[in-house]
Amino acid sequence: MFVVSFIPAFKDNYIWLLTEGKRAFVVDPGDAAPVQAxxxxxxxxxxxxxxxHHHADHQGGVAELAARWPVRVYAPGNESITxxxxxxxxxxxxEVLGQPVRVMAVPGHTRGHLAYCAxxxxxxxxxxFGAGCGRLFEGTPAQMSASLAxxxxxxxxxxxxxxxxxxxxxxxxxxxxxxxxxxLQTRVASVAGLRAAGLPSVPSTLAxxxxxxxFLRCQEPAVVAAALRxxxxxxxxxxxxxxxxxxxxNF
Ligand code: ZN
Ligand code: FE
Numbered sequence: 346m347f348v349v350s351f352i353p354a355f356k357d358n359y360i361w362l363l364t365e366g367k368r369a370f371v372v373d374p375g376d377a378a379p380v381q382a383x384x385x386x387x388x389x390x391x392x393x394x395x396x397x398h399h400h401a402d403h404q405g406g407v408a409e410l411a412a413r414w415p416v417r418v419y420a421p422g423n424e425s426i427t428x429x430x431x432x433x434x435x436x437x438x439x440e441v442l443g444q445p446v447r448v449m450a451v452p453g454h455t456r457g458h459l460a461y462c463a464x465x466x467x468x469x470x471x472x473x474f475g476a477g478c479g480r481l482f483e484g485t486p487a488q489m490s491a492s493l494a495x496x497x498x499x500x501x502x503x504x505x506x507x508x509x510x511x512x513x514x515x516x517x518x519x520x521x522x523x524x525x526x527x528x529l530q531t532r533v534a535s536v537a538g539l540r541a542a543g544l545p546s547v548p549s550t551l552a553x554x555x556x557x558x559x560f561l562r563c564q565e566p567a568v569v570a571a572a573l574r575x576x577x578x579x580x581x582x583x584x585x586x587x588x589x590x591x592x593x594x595n596f
Contacts, residue, residue: 346464347442352379357510365442372468373508377406396420397470398455421457453489454479468506475512475549476519478560486587501552512536512546518596519559522571528556
């Protein structure tokens, strides 16, 4: 299994660096400069790029990196991506540094959004965040609910490598939804400790997200009740998800 580490970019992006010896892949290189600096510092050879979606803070560094390295660029085939060499639609199995990686279609944030799942690690871009989920820029609540359900079906020990450090902000919202959730209260304290020490809150595990992330808890009575107070039109999970997501947009 490759080793995963992160390269910070912009204000709160994580570019995930996968290495096997001196061979490297990166996930969502929104900026080429910090990636190039890390490759040089560690003497790494970049072999490929995995993109989850087309937003500039995820694909912005691809052209510059592809000009310097003979990379394979895996990306959603139905999104506008500069330099994509391997268009994907979900359901494929690709090989990354000798490791099989399963490609999942997780539309909602964007219409072609992909997640990459490898031996206990999920690179999910802007679909699932620590204690939150991505905004629905191009997809519907039904699509995002289905995407989150497919992630929730992975093993509980799966490490969730999302693309942004949004956990603290998301936890404030999660506490508004479920103030009585003790797992959530515990996570608020542990994430505050990590962030105060300058450490990332990512990756979390899927088990932690299932226990604390309101967007994975749309069948929990407390979340359903909160959604109804916010004007949810029904108790079924997609309606609950839509109401909670709408509330989060204005929180
Ligand atoms: Zn995005
Ligand atoms: Fe993003």
